Amino acid sequence: xxxxxxxxxxxxxxxxxxxxxxxxxxxxxxxxxxxxxxxxxxxxxxxxxxxxxxxxxxxxxxxxxxxxxxxxxxxxxxxxxxxxxxxxxxxxxxxxxxxxxxxxxxxxxxxxxxxxxxxxxxxxxxxxxxxxxxxxxxxxxxx
Numbered sequence: 670x671x672x673x674x675x676x677x678x679x680x681x682x683x684x685x686x687x688x689x690x691x692x693x694x695x696x697x698x699x700x701x702x703x704x705x706x707x708x709x710x711x712x713x714x715x716x717x718x719x720x721x722x723x724x725x726x727x728x729x730x731x732x733x734x735x736x737x738x739x740x741x742x743x744x745x746x747x748x749x750x751x752x753x754x755x756x757x758x759x760x761x762x763x764x765x766x767x768x769x770x771x772x773x774x775x776x777x778x779x780x781x782x783x784x785x786x787x788x789x790x791x792x793x794x795x796x797x798x799x800x801x802x803x804x805x806x807x808x809x810x811x812x
Contacts, residue, residue, distance in 0.1 A: 710798035717808035
């Protein structure tokens with residue numbers, strides 16, 4: 670199913686969130702967050718899209734590959750690490766929500782507005798992932 674064609678108003682609503690986060694979240698961090706959430710959600714379409722977009726924007730393949738093991742990789746700043754940790758916690762949101770240590774570490778690195786925008790960015794990519802995985806969206810197969 671092509672959700673954008675079947676439910677265009679819903680698609681445009683999510684696109685509104687997307688435009689907001691693109692305008693309000695650091696592009697490098699945003700692509701790392703999108704890639705990490707997409708990996709956790711098993712969204713091949715989004716992993717392909719966001720790794721391709723990040724490479725085109727100048728991100729190194731080394732850092733992109735390391736997103737899968739970001740805790741052990743030395744390639745990320747403290748702000749990026751807290752964003753990735755928050756992405757993990759929000760994407761895998763469990764019965765007890767985001768752990769205090771994850772939230773407090775992020776709050777120490779990001780202003781309140783930046784943190785709010787980051788949470789919206791993580792929520793938005795999770796919406797896209799759930800749409801793409803549910804509708805079995807496939808990445809393009811050409812080079």
